[in-house]
Amino acid sequence: MLRMSTLFLRTLRDDPADAEVASHRLLVRAGYIRRAAPGGFTWLPLGWLVYRKVEEIIRAEMNRAGFQEVHFPALLPREPYEATGRWTDYGDNLFRLRDRRDNDMLLAPTHEEMFTLLVKDLFSSYRDLPLSIYQIQTKYRDEARPRAGLLRGREFSMKDSYSFDVDDAGLEQSYERHRSAYIATFDRLALPYVIVSAVSGAMGGSASEEFLAPLPAGEDTFVRCTGCGYAANVEAVEVAAADAQSIEGRPDAIVADTPDTPTIATLVELLNSTDALSRASLGWDDRPWTAADTLKNVLVTLRFPDGRTEALAVGIPGDRELDLRRLEAQLAPAVPAPFSDEDFERHPSLVKGYIGPGVLGSSNSSQIRYLVDPRVVDGSAWVTGADQAGRHVIGLLAGRDFLPDGTVEAAEITNDDLCGRCGGALRLDRGIEIGHIFQLGRKYSEALGLTVAGPDGEPVTVTMGSYGIGVSRAVAAIAETHHDEHGLCWPAAVAPADVHLMIAGKEGGPQRAIAEDLASQLEQAGISVLFDDRADVSVGVKFADAELIGIPTIAVVGRGAAQNPGMIEVKDRRSGERRDIPLTEAIASLRPADR
């Protein structure tokens, strides 16, 4: 039993000034967590109870799926991460330190290497597989900008699992088992989620899905198709490509003077206001030019983890912006940055503002690799730069007049985009990444030499999957999902107690003894109680604290308790619905529904 009179807790009447999102604000105000360091939080007694319940649900579902728990150090040597390249690839986000002998160490951001080496250490036969093992561990990432309390910290807790299989079919099965376990876990945590296709980023690997809790406080943007249910992280969205068109009998491209058209908008305006350049007079059709008819070519510099750089040109429809995040996701681990003035000086064939496919591409004068949006299909016609100041080329046909080096999904996604699968409308939303599952493949097993003997005695390289759930982040996501203007509203499965019992009578009256008795009986019946037994605060404070703390059921021992028969008031925190019940039925009524 938790007694408010002695609980290590102080609730705050005001919101902390540095907290923006609801989960951060309320968890601090209600006395669950305190900031201890930039991106680091202390769990107070109530918070730790919730944390442990969340952790226990995750653990139970992992165990139920047949995965086994292990535990690694968070402090690790450099070598394994050097072997896989992640000592470099992780960049500034890795917490690095030196021991007294000057050895490089790190605080692990995730543990692929160690799991791989552990399995290599112990197992050597295909008959030992499949295997899935997991841990719940503190992870460290030197985030450039920790924010939103528990949602993005530099120290956080994560459940990470790894699967080991001899072949792709086995990996597929392990992946599906994790996917099912995650669905069961998030259902029990009362966390709403959308499963979206994702990119695997710095982790490497192929198939990858994220579980996103759809909340405005989330940092991830994702799309859902209103038609077929396709859902994807915006970084991984595949937009609908147009059908290729015939190039037979299409008018030749012409080069036109287009003075004073530094932007797409001014270019389109000029085209539409110059009779000789209208689509009709060029033999196309009757409609006016739009920004979507133009092709803009954006130059970026790619920086690879080893420090090497390379220029890249990206062609996207003129009505779109380049989304650097999407581009980066496609090109990982290379990081794109906008072209600088010095970069332009190094490539004299590029005429700023009038760059066109005439010079782009590996086989053209600039020798810059040229990737285009999937909408730039063979036979599509474009207005684009003529590689001369003040001139554009009109009606340039992809596949006839220029050949890109490939396609890339790098245009900003908007609500106007259509689903790449069914052509339906896409809807953009924000979400918190609460889980990520992906098929790593053999990246780590190859780098670290994890093989097992196959049935024929020959070594087989093991294929792996990696599966994460942010435990501390899940606590925040639950708080973010379940609260109102008065405070938190925990789902029963993770609440710090089943019942918030309070005394609401004059000191010296019979209520205290009745409440004490009821609290003991509830505990004996296996119903956990947070007992507001404080004698020195007014009932208003008790009600306000109860709503802030957010235990699902609030039971009040007040005026009615002294009557015959004695009554208590029971209030549902979430709905606000109250009812009076006889004391004799208290235990039956207060038992949580799922027990």
Add this chain to the structure above:
RNA sequence: CGGGAUGUAGCGCAGCCUGGUUAGCGCACCUGCUUUGGGAGCAGGGGGUCGAGAGUUCGAAUCUCUCCAUCCCGACCA
């Protein structure tokens, strides 16, 4: 890393522009009395390196410079 804002008691803030006794207010905390069904009242009290350092000045929370930290937007981010 770029832009913006902020840093004064546990929390929320005023004071700074225009330098001047002992740095203020609300909440929280402590003591006493009263009060007790929706963030009580009265009286008394404790708690401050005014983010840090340097400078200007007879005198700095206040002016100048440097640094640090936090928050927001962007960049970045399983």
